[in-house]
Amino acid sequence: MATRSDPQKPVEEDVPHYDLVVSIGTDYHKFDRLVGWVESYLTQHPEVTCLFQHGFTEGPRNSTDNVDRMPRKDLLKIYENATAVLVQGGPGSILDAREVGVIPISVPRQAELEEVVDNHQVEFSKVMQSYGETVIAQDAKDLHQKLDDALANPEKYRGSRRRPGADEASARLSEVFETFAPSPGHDVRKFARRWKQVVLGIVGEKFSR
Template identity: 55%
Template sequence: MTAKNYDLVVSLGTDYHHFDRLVSWVDAYLAEHPDVSCLVQHGFTAAPQQAEAVERISRAELLELYRAAKVVLVQGGPGSILDAREVGAIPLAVPRRTELDEVVDNHQVEFSRVMEEHGETIVVTSAEDLARRLDAALANPESLQGTLRVPGNNEAADKLSDQLSTLEQQHPSFIRRARQIVSGLRNK
């Protein structure tokens, strides 16, 4: 894939569940804003009609696209949000929902909420909310730029593990997913 700067980069991740809801929201926004350049990494979901699309992309390429984009929009999964934060982007996040058959459990809802409480993401809840937030972010892209989040793997795993201990009783499905991430960080 050739390097190109986009106004908006969207990543749905690689989960096998479809995420048509988010693609339709992005398509609706772009239909009203044809001047906004957009790339959507759509995975198993059907490609958008109003944006450039790629099914899969390497993590390194995706991080470069995030770094250059004015706005990053991701599914609410831990990997997606943390990847955006790694390059300093504060992503807009739409959590997949189990009741819409977009994921196996609601860990993304819980994780996104916790990350929003810590200023690490902005949760989007509807097409109207997305349009409002995209308008604001594209008018002032600096508002979604934060500090880089690139601690060493072991340091990140230790910090996350400490946080998990305090959240375990309140958010069991979030904790299960987060512990998988901690294990993955330690194995890199």
């Protein structure tokens, strides 16, 4: 099992290494669907070490470590030192992983399954995947295959870190944002701010063509 995909960058000695780190955010809605998929994968791969930040949802019974939440700065260090990272499809979750150079596998919460209030995660993840900033898993089988790939080939799931700059990129991303509208009841201003964060972190040439 791979231990790190970026051996040239030193990691603090006290940061634990996990093969897989999963974070499903702190939304009060349950995300049992993803927990079940991960639990099934870990049953099939008992050698895989896993940290699962589960929020208000009960974590898998067979993960190495379960935690309801932890300080963001600590979680980002663990992301950086992990072989693979799996997150919910929310803006904050994907952007946090990208901040430390990780291209996460993501599973968007779905409103029709009562996992979230609307489907902004579905739309956001699709756009991020189109720019190579996340890899969406559609179902349990698809997730298991992508976890196998990420654990065997961690270098494929690393990219440039988010960095500030690019007003032009911000304008281009705004055009992407306008292709869909958040569902009623969603805070459009907050979502727009997240979109701006995306463009500030995505590799410049992807938006400067």
